[in-house]
Amino acid sequence: MIWDPRHECIDREQMRKLQLQRLKETLNLVYHRVPFYRELFDGHGVRPGDLRSLEDIGKFPFTTKLALRDNYPYGLFAVPMKDVVRLHASSGTTGKPIVVGYTKRDLDTWADLIARIVTLAGVTDEDVAQITFGYGLFTGAFGLHYGLERVGAAIVPSSVGNTEKQILIMKDFGTTVLVGTPSYALHLAEAAGRMGIGPGDLKLRVGLFGAEAWSENMRAELERAWGIKATDNYGLSEVMGPGVSGECIEARGMHINEDHFLVEVIDPETGEPKGPGEEGELVITTLTKEAFPVVRYRTRDITALNYEPCACGRTLARMRKVTGRTDDMLIISGVNVFPSQIESVLMEIGGIAPHYQIVVGKKGYLDVLEVRVELTEQAFTGSFRDLEALEERIRSRLQGVLSIGAKVRLMEPFSIERSEGKAKRVVDNRPK
């Protein structure tokens, strides 16, 4: 089933027309309602009227996270507070968060776009969906909640934490759809195993996972552990929250809700546009947001676009699974290392649990990369020689993939801290 075939299966020319019309409206809205954008555009010598084609978006300046932070809390709102009916905030690990607002229409659009995303993954009104995102300022739980409700699924708003109870609920309530971060889903799977509960005891069939990067190998692990189809969906608070894009059951990239978001991929160094299939930083302009529109927002997320038709029948462009962020790339002894590369290696190797931590430090002038890897209980009881061989195998695979040496530290089962929200995998102890 397709939630909104009129938009999801629209032909490219029609889509471009719709985007152009909506883009003009958005540029006018921000120019006239948000002093920040007026100054930004004036500073670059551009006016909304300069946009005649979609390609003209390239004339407009980018917006960065810094600009959003500088305007904390409400400086970028394009409507008066009386029209704002909901506030959320980005998880912001450092400094002030970014506060985002929604009008009634924004919330309605949001629910509709999530309804598309969950339908993409095959969720229907027959499903029981357990939401394990934290209900709060984070957009994940409320975002998925109203979209699932619109589709008619029965929602179990179990929120985050209370892991054992989550599993009992899953079993007793007959949960069919698990919603959360992939790292928490893994943590839950492990806990279920310890409680002696496996896929055969549950009705789970689909995972709707997002909010953090996860590899194909992690997908395979989640599908195996839960006996489900694990799907990916993507979004960010600055732009809406979840609902920007999601995978259909073909699972070959995430369909972007292009009638609401204009996407570009650029070279993060030069800002120049990249062609379809070329990897770069995703830049998003909202096309229908009322309270918190953004223009050419630099997401820092790395992906590539695909405009080929999809076997599912939708014409919406797809974005490749996000492999990392421009700002989570580690530079270790001059070599670029993405945590996702390390995850892929670890997930291919047997005997280790899918929990790891990357610790970077300095020894004299040299950068040192240490990868802490947790053993499974079976491997932990193995012989010393087996453990040495395992350590060596991980080290040489990492060396092959990263082209730099890494120290591998095998850890006892359950010794690496489990995340309940987004996993924190990297600890960089190098002096700034």
Ligand code: DLL
């Ligand atoms: O994580 C929104 C969300 C909630 C998306 C639930 C999907 C499901 P923020 O907390 O603002 O919002 O974090 C946004 O998380 O820029 C990406 O770096 C990362 N991210 C989100 N989804 C994915 C994904 C939500 N599917 C930031 N794959 C984004 C990889 C993701 N990274």
